[in-house]
Amino acid sequence: MRVEPDADAADRDERHLTELVHGRLTAFLGGHAVVPPPAALRNPAFHTLAHAAQRATGRGAADLAVRVRLSAELAAVAERVRTDRGVERVHERWTVGLPGPRRHLSLSLRRATGRASLLPGLDGRSEPVAVAEWDGARRAALRDAARLLGDVWPAMLGELAAVVREVALLDGPGLDGLTDFAAHGAVFIGAERLRAHPDGLPGPLGCAEALVREATRTRCDAAAVIEPFLLPEEPGASGGPPVRGPLRADSRPPTALLQRVVVAARTVELYDRSLRAGAGGAGAPRRRAALAERGARDSAALRVSAGALSPRGRELAEEASKLLEWSG
Numbered sequence: 176m177r178v179e180p181d182a183d184a185a186d187r188d189e190r191h192l193t194e195l196v197h198g199r200l201t202a203f204l205g206g207h208a209v210v211p212p213p214a215a216l217r218n219p220a221f222h223t224l225a226h227a228a229q230r231a232t233g234r235g236a237a238d239l240a241v242r243v244r245l246s247a248e249l250a251a252v253a254e255r256v257r258t259d260r261g262v263e264r265v266h267e268r269w270t271v272g273l274p275g276p277r278r279h280l281s282l283s284l285r286r287a288t289g290r291a292s293l294l295p296g297l298d299g300r301s302e303p304v305a306v307a308e309w310d311g312a313r314r315a316a317l318r319d320a321a322r323l324l325g326d327v328w329p330a331m332l333g334e335l336a337a338v339v340r341e342v343a344l345l346d347g348p349g350l351d352g353l354t355d356f357a358a359h360g361a362v363f364i365g366a367e368r369l370r371a372h373p374d375g376l377p378g379p380l381g382c383a384e385a386l387v388r389e390a391t392r393t394r395c396d397a398a399a400v401i402e403p404f405l406l407p408e409e410p411g412a413s414g415g416p417p418v419r420g421p422l423r424a425d426s427r428p429p430t431a432l433l434q435r436v437v438v439a440a441r442t443v444e445l446y447d448r449s450l451r452a453g454a455g456g457a458g459a460p461r462r463r464a465a466l467a468e469r470g471a472r473d474s475a476a477l478r479v480s481a482g483a484l485s486p487r488g489r490e491l492a493e494e495a496s497k498l499l500e501w502s503g
Contacts, residue, residue, distance in 0.1 A: 176398035178440050178494045182333035188397040189338060192359065193217055195400070196225040200249065203228035203238075208246035211253055217340055218272070219361035220252045223279035226357040263314065266321035268329075269336035273317070273344075275308040280343050283355035284363070304347030307366060313344060316369035320382035327448040331441070335390040338397065342386070344369075352385050354392045356424035362389035375457030380449055384462075387445050388438050395434045396424055404433055404488030429480040433492055436477055439470025440495040443502050470499045 176184065190213070197213040200221075204210060211221075224245055231241040264270045274280065288304060309317075324332040340360035345352070352364045364385040371378040395404075405425050424430075446463035449455045455463075474496040484492060 176394060176402075176491060178437055178491070178498055180328075180330040180334035180441075182330070182337045185334045185337040185394055185397070188394075188401050189217065189360075190214075191401055192397050193221075196222055199225040199228050200245075203232060204242055204246055204249070207242045208249050210249065215253075215256075217360060218252070218256045219341055219358040220256070220277065220279040221249075222359040223282060223357055224249055224252065261309075265314070265318045266325050266332065266336075268325060268332055269321055269339075271336075271339060272341040273309040273314065274306075274341055276306045279358045280306045280341075280361060280363075283353070283358045283361065284345075286355060286357070287350070287353045287363075304345055304350050306363075307344040307346035309344060313366070313369055316378055316382060317342065319379040320369075320386060323379045323449070323454060324383050324386065324445075327452045327454060328445060331387060331390075331445070334394065335386060338393045339386070339390050352389050354389050354396070356396045359393065359396060362386070362393060364389060371456075372458055374461065376459060376462055377454070377456040380446075380455060380459060383449075384442050384445060387441055391438045391441050392434050395437060399425060399430070402487045403485050404491065405429055405483050406485050427483065429477065429483045429488075432473055432477040432480060433484070433488060435473045436470060436492060436495045436499070439466055439473060440498040440502075442466050443470065443499065447502065467499060467502060470495075474499055 176188075193213040193216045196216050197210060200208075200210045200216075210216075216222075227241075228245055231238060231245075259272065261274050262270060262272050265273075284304065284306060321332065324335070338360065339362050341362070343361055343363045345363050345365045350363070350365055351368070352362065354362055364382065368382045368385040369378055370381075372381055398404075403425065405427060408425075408427065443463060443466050446455065446459055446466065450459055450463070474492075477492055477496075481489060481492070
């Protein structure tokens, strides 16, 4: 993976990841289910089932009940994906699912919030954060963002189309967006990102920023499975086994830092391209400056943890840091 988007490289990594998903499901379910071929397993719900199978591996007597349940869920997901009408062509180069509430998305949201999807509201109360339905206006706003990306940064749109299979919309305060490796291919963006910001940031640009951010996290997750960004963890260093299985996202702090630095480099590039194209609006320079400043801070913090990075991780970190330095 490089900071510069590459749809072909992204697609290769996605194919490799779906082969791992296929292998995990096949190994766990055995003769209890017919697992679709790897090419048919890119929907995030299949990834969620593969992660469930991975967690259940080795539970002995409990395995049979879990296998029966996961087999039924696999058949249901395969049928839903086959007949799904929630897939939309939001750009000539990008067809994506726009789901409402689904089980794999609800599980991701629960993991992200840690407390039954409740976050503090702006008035101090706890308000629910939930996966929302896509209405006509929201779909149009997403198409506008995709059109902007296609106009100012075609390579980024191409990579995004290779890695993002579903865009889930979040209603409620506190979450601007998120990804979850256990539902790989799904990205969540806050509904507020579809609207123009009071400080003069156009809605399409704010939404495009959110898409670039979450797609980049998704891209990093897949790339790190193929070629880890961190050196192997010492046995017992985190109080548990260093490797949980082939479908593993490294949760150590340098991973998040590296992702944030790459995200910063890409989102700053998005704003530079949008401003040059006259599509930034009055609030774009201020937002771009904030992203660059945050990226510089994260880059400095990542240098402190550079010893944990693999050669590939160091290469990616240096590339992103240099781009942030050059962009000022």
